[in-house]
Amino acid sequence: MTSKDRILARIxxxxxxxxxxxAPGPDADIPRDYLRVHGARTPQERVDLxxxxxxxxxxxxxxxxxxxxxxxxxxxxxxxxxVQLPPDLGFGLPSHPSLxxxxxxxxQTPRELDRVDAVVTGCALAIAETGTIVLDGGPDQGRRRITxxxxxxxxxxxxxxxxxxxxxxxxxxxDPGRPLTWISGPSATSDIELDRVEGVHGxxxxxxxxxxxxxxxxxxxxxxxxxxxQ
Amino acid sequence: MTRTDLGMPAFPDAAREAVRDGxxxxxxxxxxxxIRDKRARAVAELEDWDRLRAxxxxxKDHTLRHLDRYLLQLEAAxxxxxxxxxxxxxxxxxxxxxxxxxxxTGEREVVKVKSMATQEIGLxxxxxxxxxxxxxxxxxxxxxxxxxxxPSHILVPAIHRNRAEIRDIFRAEMGRWGRPAxxxxxxxxxxxxxxARLHLREKFLRAKVAVCxxxxxxxxxxxxxxxxxxxxxxxxxxxxxxxxxVVGIEKVVPTFRDLEIxxxxxxxxxxxERMNPYTTMWTxxxxxxxxxxDGPSAFHLVLLDNGRTDTLADETGRQALRCxxxxxxxxxxxxxxxxxxxxxxxxxxxxxxxxxxxxxxxxDSEIDASLPYASTLCxxxxxxxxxxxxxxxxxxxxxxxxAQGGPVTRHGIRVRIRPAHGHTAERAAMRAARxxxxxxxxxxxxxxxxxxxxxxxxxxLPGPGAAWTDTRDLPSxxxxxxxxxxxxxxxxxx
Numbered sequence: 135m136t137s138k139d140r141i142l143a144r145i146x147x148x149x150x151x152x153x154x155x156x157a158p159g160p161d162a163d164i165p166r167d168y169l170r171v172h173g174a175r176t177p178q179e180r181v182d183l184x185x186x187x188x189x190x191x192x193x194x195x196x197x198x199x200x201x202x203x204x205x206x207x208x209x210x211x212x213x214x215x216x217v218q219l220p221p222d223l224g225f226g227l228p229s230h231p232s233l234x235x236x237x238x239x240x241x242q243t244p245r246e247l248d249r250v251d252a253v254v255t256g257c258a259l260a261i262a263e264t265g266t267i268v269l270d271g272g273p274d275q276g277r278r279r280i281t282x283x284x285x286x287x288x289x290x291x292x293x294x295x296x297x298x299x300x301x302x303x304x305x306x307x308x309d310p311g312r313p314l315t316w317i318s319g320p321s322a323t324s325d326i327e328l329d330r331v332e333g334v335h336g337x338x339x340x341x342x343x344x345x346x347x348x349x350x351x352x353x354x355x356x357x358x359x360x361x362x363x364q
Numbered sequence: 365m366t367r368t369d370l371g372m373p374a375f376p377d378a379a380r381e382a383v384r385d386g387x388x389x390x391x392x393x394x395x396x397x398x399i400r401d402k403r404a405r406a407v408a409e410l411e412d413w414d415r416l417r418a419x420x421x422x423x424k425d426h427t428l429r430h431l432d433r434y435l436l437q438l439e440a441a442x443x444x445x446x447x448x449x450x451x452x453x454x455x456x457x458x459x460x461x462x463x464x465x466x467x468x469t470g471e472r473e474v475v476k477v478k479s480m481a482t483q484e485i486g487l488x489x490x491x492x493x494x495x496x497x498x499x500x501x502x503x504x505x506x507x508x509x510x511x512x513x514x515p516s517h518i519l520v521p522a523i524h525r526n527r528a529e530i531r532d533i534f535r536a537e538m539g540r541w542g543r544p545a546x547x548x549x550x551x552x553x554x555x556x557x558x559x560a561r562l563h564l565r566e567k568f569l570r571a572k573v574a575v576c577x578x579x580x581x582x583x584x585x586x587x588x589x590x591x592x593x594x595x596x597x598x599x600x601x602x603x604x605x606x607x608x609x610v611v612g613i614e615k616v617v618p619t620f621r622d623l624e625i626x627x628x629x630x631x632x633x634x635x636x637e638r639m640n641p642y643t644t645m646w647t648x649x650x651x652x653x654x655x656x657x658d659g660p661s662a663f664h665l666v667l668l669d670n671g672r673t674d675t676l677a678d679e680t681g682r683q684a685l686r687c688x689x690x691x692x693x694x695x696x697x698x699x700x701x702x703x704x705x706x707x708x709x710x711x712x713x714x715x716x717x718x719x720x721x722x723x724x725x726x727x728d729s730e731i732d733a734s735l736p737y738a739s740t741l742c743x744x745x746x747x748x749x750x751x752x753x754x755x756x757x758x759x760x761x762x763x764x765x766x767a768q769g770g771p772v773t774r775h776g777i778r779v780r781i782r783p784a785h786g787h788t789a790e791r792a793a794m795r796a797a798r799x800x801x802x803x804x805x806x807x808x809x810x811x812x813x814x815x816x817x818x819x820x821x822x823x824x825l826p827g828p829g830a831a832w833t834d835t836r837d838l839p840s841x842x843x844x845x846x847x848x849x850x851x852x853x854x855x856x857x858x
Contacts, residue, residue, distance in 0.1 A: 137669075138451040141613065144673035144776040145432045148682075159618075163426040168415040168625070187638065240657035244569045244603050264639040271650075277658040278602045278644075282595060302624040310585040310620045311445070313650050313659055316627075316643035321595035324635065325504035325520055326527055326553040327391075328398050334503060334557050335564065336595025336642065 170302045172263055177294035180262045181344060184297050187265025191319025192332055193340040200348040203290075204228040207254065210288055210341050214251035218284060220276030224256060225290060225345070238276035247279060252286035253337075258314075259307055260291045260342075263300045267291060267342065269315040270308060278313055287337040289317075293344045372709040374734035379703035388524050388704055395523045396695040402636035403692060403748070409638070410628065420625045421752040423617055424686035427583075428676060434583040434616045435667065441586025445648020447663040452610075454670050455485035461666050462487060462575065462608055463494045469606050471496075471573045477590060477597045478502035479577030480518065480689055481610045481668055483711040484724070487575065498575065499541070499567050501596035503560050510537040516705030516713060518691035519634050524704055527551040538563050564596065574600035574660075578611045579688065580626060581665075584619045587647045588665070591630060591640050601644050607660040612668050614676075614685040626688060629750040633690035671724035677773035680761040684719045686751040691716075693745035693755060699738055708735065715745035719758040726774055726781075727766050733784040736762035767791065811845035818843065 135143075175183065185195045198206045208228035211217055216234045219227075227235070236242075236250055256274030257267045267289055269275045274290075281287050291297065298304050308314060321336030332338060372378075382388060407413050427434055439449045452458035466474055474491065476482065476498050488498040488509075500509045507522040508515050511533040515521030522530070531551040538545040543563045549555060576597070580589040588609060590597050601607060617623070631640045646659060654661035676682050694700045694714030705713030709731040710721040718739055722732040736759050745755040765772065768791070769783040783791060800807050814821075818841040824833040844852075 136451070137453045137457060140453055140776065141451055141667070141669045141673060142432045142435070144669070144773075145435075145613075145676060147776070148673055148677035148773065149429050149431065151430070164422040164622075165415070165419055167412075168419055169410075169412040172410060172412070191637075191641070242657075248565070248569060261639075266639050271658060277656070278598070279658070282598050282602060301627045305621060305624050310582065310587045310645065311647050311651055313647075314643075314645040315598065316639070316645075317641065318637070318639035319641050321593070322641050323503045323557055323594045325502075325507070325522060326530055326556055328395055328520070329553040331553050331557040334561055334594040334596070335501075335568070335599055 168302075169300075171299040173299075175262070175299060177297075180297050180299055181293045184260055184262040184265065184291075184293075185342075185344060187262065188267075188319065188342050191265055191322075193265075193319050193342050195342050195344065197293075197344045197346065199346045200225065203343070203345060206343060207288065208233075210343075211252055211254075214286065216250045216252075218247070218250045218253040218276075218280045220255050220274055220280070222273040223254060223290075224274045227254075238280050240277075244279065244283060247283040250280075250284045252288060253280050253284045254288045254290070255281055256290050256292075257296065259304055260297045261299070261301060261304050262297055264318060266301075266304075266316050266318045268304065268308065269317065270312045272312075278315055281315065281317075282336055285333075285337055286339045286341070287317075287320075288341045288343065290343050290345050293346055372729065372731040374730040375703075375707055375709070375738040376734060378707035378709060378731075379699075379738070382704045382707050383702050385704075387526065389702060391524055391526055392701055392704055395517075395520065396697075396701045399636055399695045403633060403695070406632040406636045406638065410632070413629075416625055416629050417750055417752055420629055420688075420750055421686060423622050423625060424614075424688075424751055425683075427616055427618060428614065428682060428685055431613065431616070431676065434618055435613060437583040438581055438586060438616050439667075441583065442648055442663075442665055443586075445586050445650075446653045447586070447648040447665055450664060450666045452666050452668050452670070458485050458610055458666055458668050458670065459487055459490035462610060463491060463496065465606070465608055465664055466491065466496050466573055467494070469573050471606075473497045473499065473567075473571070474573045474575050474608075475499050475501050475567055475571040475600050475604065476505075477574065477576035477592070477600045478505045478521070479575070479610065480711055481577045481612050482575060483515065485610070485668065485670060487610065499564075499571075501564050501567070501600060502592075503557065503594060503596075506560055506564070507533060510534065510541065514706055515711065517694060518689050518712065518714070518716075519694075520691075521705075524706070527553060527556065530556055534559055542566055564599075568596075568599040568603055571600070571604045573606045573608070574604040575608045575610065576600060578609050578615055579630065580623060581611060581616045582618075582620050582623065583616050585647055587620060587645050589623065590644045592643075593635065593641045595642055598642055598644055601646065602659055605660055606662045606664070608664045608666065610666045610668055612670070613672055614687075630688055630690055633688075633692040633748070633750040671726075673776060674726075674773045675720075675723040677778075678723065678761075681719070681723050681758050683753050684716065684723060684755075684758060686753050687716050687720065688751060689716075690750055692748040692750065696744040696748050698740060698742060698744075703738070708738065710735075715739060715755045715759075716753070719753075719755055719762065722762055722766075726772075727762070727784055733766045736760075736766055808845065808847065812848070814841055815844055 258270040260267045320340040323334045491498045504522040517523040534545040545559045578588045700714040708717045712720045718735045727733045741756045766784045769781045
């Protein structure tokens with residue numbers, strides 16, 4: 135008798151089943167009367183809540199539109215010499231001569247990646263109620279490790295379309311077959327006297343840029359103001 | 365559970381030691397009260413908390429009732445996604461499987477994500493005996509490992525240590541395991557975390573094999589889920605070539621959708637956050653079957669029984685298998701707050717440990733027989749439990765088993781156990797009481813005799829009864845038996 139058979143036999147003795155027809159699916163047994171969303175929000179309020187919750191966990195939150203993005207990225211990456219990029223970020227990038235962009239390649243070793251200063255990615259979606267961004271390894275996000283090993287992660291969220299209210303709204307939009315990484319603020323520990331310390335093993339800095347649709351062509355002095363970095 | 369800590373003192377003895385330690389008590393009090401208050405605020409944010417709690421309970425109960433079906437479904441899904449599933453009846457078998465898997469890679473070291481299941485089976489010790497070094501990478505587990513210590517809390521295993529103690533451990537021990545601590549090293553948590561980051565990064569970058577547990581496994585999709593905060597989990601789950609997960613069979617849930625409940629209740633109950641910083645979900649080797657370097661190229665899942673099916677066979681006790689290891693019950697427990705985690709003599713401390721350990725390991729040892737008594741039955745643990753485990757109910761049930769013996773399932777076989785040693789006096793007293801209560805005439809005569817001799821009644825009991833009266837007043841004997849008084853006042857004999 136294999137261990138599998140022994141374990142299954144023990145289970146069947148422990149919880150005898152009346153018969154296969156009496157075994158309902160989970161839906162018959164599980165009350166789903168909990169809320170799909172906590173409160174009603176306009177798309178704008180949803181984005182604001184996301185920003186507030188991200189900031190509360192010490193991510194730095196920025197807002198811009200597609201036109202303002204290269205400039206903002208240029209400023210956020212000012213102290214980075216090398217920047218890792220996913221296969222297809224889908225946004226325009228700054229063109230500073232001092233910035234070296236490194237593509238995400240399977241052959242790259244973790245040690246090579248460790249020498250990279252920053253990484254810029256998109257995300258699969260973001261959840262306002264919990265202040266979470268979810269990555270699923272799509273072409274605008276790249277391999278899991280590129281958002282893990284470098285010290286600085288800049289994540290772009292298209293607003294309002296990539297923002298959902300709640301966890302129950304997020305799950306049906308995600309493909310469990312893909313590797314999923316849920317990120318709520320930068321790496322943190324509270325293991326020493328429960329003092330929260332950011333940046334233990336993952337990126338020490340997390341910048342989240344909420345990118346709105348392309349605005350009206352900015353004339354001189356009409357650039358939409360970017361709201362506060364945290 | 366085949367691994368037992370031999371010679372572990374019973375709870376009252378261990379707790380007595382612990383309460384004398386003022387530093388430990390202060391550390392614990394600060395920690396438990398801080399998390400407790402934060403948690404209450406995080407939970408209050410969700411107006412549907414009670415419904416989420418009921419749904420979480422229902423998911424777990426449903427899964428346990430059909431556990432065979434969901435484990436088979438899980439195995440099929442993991443296998444289809446390129447993983448390999450192993451089944452382990454007990455700790456020895458699980459340790460053997462993991463050791464052989466590591467050996468097959470030719471590696472002599474593994475990095476580990478904090479996991480209660482691997483602690484329960486003593487995996488690190490088993491690997492060490494096979495010449496393989498296991499490095500704990502969770503900061504608290506690192507502190508415990510470097511300090512040659514034992515974890516004392518499910519979520520924050522080094523909760524009993526303060527910053528000065530941690531600095532001393534890092535200074536003395538880090539160099540023997542790899543990169544030494546920076547010199548000088550202060551005791552600021554920031555500085556200590558940085559020392560851990562430098563020490564561990566070397567290991568993450570060279571590790572070829574990682575061992576982890578899982579918070580949830582989804583039967584429908586074969587998805588594994590790990591909740592964490594530091595990123596050490598992501599490092600171990602992503603960078604090495606081989607990933608081995610050791611997971612208790614009770615961690616399976618039926619559908620991907622079920623995660624919507626626990627993603628809301630687990631972080632709020634454990635770290636008191638809306639969401640923990642990192643959650644990783646992976647399914648087998650992923651869509652590329654690990655060929656594109658995104659994650660490991662080999663994935664093994666070891667499904668662990670080790671007393672869980674025996675626990676499942678007990679209708680009252682099985683609800684302990686709903687536990688999602690959030691540790692909320694530890695932080696509200698007045699007994700844990702004073703005694704600390706080590707007194708429970710198990711990797712599962714606190715109220716949940718008091719019901720889980722005696723079920724997984726049986727009540728043969730002194731420590732396991734004493735654990736059901738390590739509680740005031742105040743019920744706070746039940747109130748905070750996000751899957752509504754009625755811990756007081758199980759405690760009372762287990763006390764009955766310890767005191768009276770009775771039928772239990774051990775290693776899959778139904779047996780009748782004898783009352784635990786040390787309860788003979790109690791049972792003798794109960795037998796004497798029954799003898800008397802069954803004979804009203806004798807009882808009345810005895811009561812009258814006692815009332816007449818009440819001046820002679822001692823304030824403290826002699827012999828073994830002294831243990832009771834050392835800390836309690838003996839009730840005074842009334843001047844007249846109640847039934848005599850009734851007859852005199854109301855005139856009708858019963």
